[in-house]
């Protein structure tokens with residue numbers, strides 16, 4: 029499945045719309061600096077996310093995560109692009125393993141096991157998720173995470 033732009037109702041949502049615009053702006057700035065990168069996955073609906081083996085709390089579900097790739101990229105290239113994203117306030121995860129090699133950028137920090145709210149999580153519509161995101165936001169140190 030190709031790159032899917034978040035649907036119009038998400039852009040018009042009072043809570044989400046502004047975050048989407050800001051995320052898009054930041055991602056475009058990173059891609060301006062690293063023009064070889066192209067998007068391979070952006071918005072995923074619930075079914076699509078499950079099919080791709082996405083995490084149940086994936087920010088792709090909100091359009092607040094995007095996967096970027098370039099065939100010629102090496103690990104240092106992804107790390108440098110990730111650092112550019114982190115400077116802009118995004119969270120960057122470099123996948124560099126047998127299963128996948130790509131750069132995942134997202135607006136908010138990832139869920140962390142230390143959050144006391146994680147055991148309460150169930151998607152969709154659980155306030156525990158909101159609290160987890162807030163908790164993680166407070167605890168998160170901006171950094172490029174490399175998953176080898």
Ligand SMILES: [Zn+2]
Nearest residue numbers: 093094095132
């Ligand atoms: Zn991703």
